[in-house]
Amino acid sequence: MTREELLEKVKTSRPSVTVVGLGGAGCNIVTWIADKKLAGGKIIGANTDASHLSTMTRADKIILLGEKLCKGHGCGGFPERGAEAAKENLAEIKEDLKGTNLLFLVAGLGGGSGTGSIPVFAGVGREAGALTIACVTIPFTIEMTRREKARDAIRSLAEVCDSIVVIDNSKLREVAGNLPLKDALSVANALVGSFVKNLTDTITQPSLINLDYADLRAIMERGGISSIGIGEGDGANRVEKAVSQALSTPLLDITDISTAYGVLIHIVGGEDLTLEEVAVAGEQIMDKVPNTKRVIWGAKVDPMLTGAVRVMAVLTGVTCPFLSGIAKPAPQIPKEVVKPLREAMEHMAESFPRETISRAAVFSKEK
Ligand SMILES: Nc1nc2c(ncn2[C@@H]2O[C@H](COP(=O)(O)OP(=O)(O)OP(=O)(O)O)[C@@H](O)[C@H]2O)c(=O)[nH]1
Numbered sequence: 001m002t003r004e005e006l007l008e009k010v011k012t013s014r015p016s017v018t019v020v021g022l023g024g025a026g027c028n029i030v031t032w033i034a035d036k037k038l039a040g041g042k043i044i045g046a047n048t049d050a051s052h053l054s055t056m057t058r059a060d061k062i063i064l065l066g067e068k069l070c071k072g073h074g075c076g077g078f079p080e081r082g083a084e085a086a087k088e089n090l091a092e093i094k095e096d097l098k099g100t101n102l103l104f105l106v107a108g109l110g111g112g113s114g115t116g117s118i119p120v121f122a123g124v125g126r127e128a129g130a131l132t133i134a135c136v137t138i139p140f141t142i143e144m145t146r147r148e149k150a151r152d153a154i155r156s157l158a159e160v161c162d163s164i165v166v167i168d169n170s171k172l173r174e175v176a177g178n179l180p181l182k183d184a185l186s187v188a189n190a191l192v193g194s195f196v197k198n199l200t201d202t203i204t205q206p207s208l209i210n211l212d213y214a215d216l217r218a219i220m221e222r223g224g225i226s227s228i229g230i231g232e233g234d235g236a237n238r239v240e241k242a243v244s245q246a247l248s249t250p251l252l253d254i255t256d257i258s259t260a261y262g263v264l265i266h267i268v269g270g271e272d273l274t275l276e277e278v279a280v281a282g283e284q285i286m287d288k289v290p291n292t293k294r295v296i297w298g299a300k301v302d303p304m305l306t307g308a309v310r311v312m313a314v315l316t317g318v319t320c321p322f323l324s325g326i327a328k329p330a331p332q333i334p335k336e337v338v339k340p341l342r343e344a345m346e347h348m349a350e351s352f353p354r355e356t357i358s359r360a361a362v363f364s365k366e367k
């Protein structure tokens with residue numbers, strides 16, 4: 001094979017990524033991602049609400065769902081309507097998702113449009129052979145009936161998605177507590193947004209693509225319910241601190257961290273981040289989650305970030321009392337970690353590397 005042929009091969013084998021925001025919250029989250037520039041992926045906004053959709057000026061494509069049924073007015077909190085609406089656009093959705101290898105579906109569960117349409121999009125993605133990952137938030141504890149709807153939606157999503165990354169808004173409230181609602185929601189948007197952006201950027205970096213995509217697929221394919229945690233550290237043992245925090249405060253209550261099927265860790269540090277630190281992080285994760293079948297960890301250098309490291313952990317294949325229908329009050333996030341966690345989230349919300357990522361690597365370990 002000539003070098004030209006090889007370069008052509010690299011280009012054509014690069015995984016194609018599509019990120020779809022569904023409903024009001026989903027569209028807001030993908031707008032955050034579009035603002036930060038997603039490397040090598042297509043962004044679609046889909047909603048039954050025409051006026052909200054018209055604000056999505058940065059999406060590559062917008063889809064007005066169920067124009068006949070909802071007449072551009074939204075679906076008033078009824079997921080059945082959201083599902084019917086999406087079915088009206090089935091042919092268009094199939095066309096838009098054709099050829100996608102990695103599909104992220106983003107929504108705030110609890111309303112009508114996002115909650116109802118997400119399983120329809122997931123079904124299409126799965127049929128097209130894409131690794132289909134839903135990233136959803138579940139409503140605040142006070143939104144009782146909405147939480148019930150979200151639970152039903154996650155159960156039906158489990159049939160059609162590879163992994164469902166769930167963030168509990170109530171957990172966010174413990175951290176973001178007295179922030180004004182708009183700011184608390186933008187922290188949530190940044191958190192879901194950076195999860196999607198981190199993974200997408202990592203696997204679309206030219207050098208290690210196939211390995212990265214295959215690794216991601218191995219961990220997220222049929223991964224079930226997943227939870228994420230974030231951490232930040234500086235000074236001595238900064239990676240250790242950040243990894244510990246990320247693993248110990250997931251944003252969805254899970255029954256037992258040590259039963260997670262897979263763990264994916266994403267580390268971002270400044271130019272001073274050493275390979276040794278990154279390698280130690282991997283060993284540390286293995287110690288903390290001893291029964292895990294697969295661990296992958298990636299590191300990225302952001303020259304803007306000197307001295308500190310930021311970590312995002314994804315635990316796949318977890319069980320969660322809320323989803324199992326156990327109405328036990330969730331344990332609170334320990335007081336001493338609320339402040340650092342909140343700072344880490346706020347940092348994530350405000351600063352994100354623009355074109356500054358200079359290197360990326362992925363490591364993997366299988367047991
Ligand atoms: N992260 C985040 N969550 C939000 C935002 N707005 C609303 N939510 C949450 O998402 C849930 C669903 O709200 P929407 O996305 O507005 O609902 P929708 O899918 O547009 O559904 P309908 O308006 O009924 O058609 C709410 O119950 C909130 O918990 C937002 O901007 N960001």
Ligand SMILES: [Mg+2]
Pocket residue numbers: 023024049074075111113
């Ligand atoms: Mg809406």
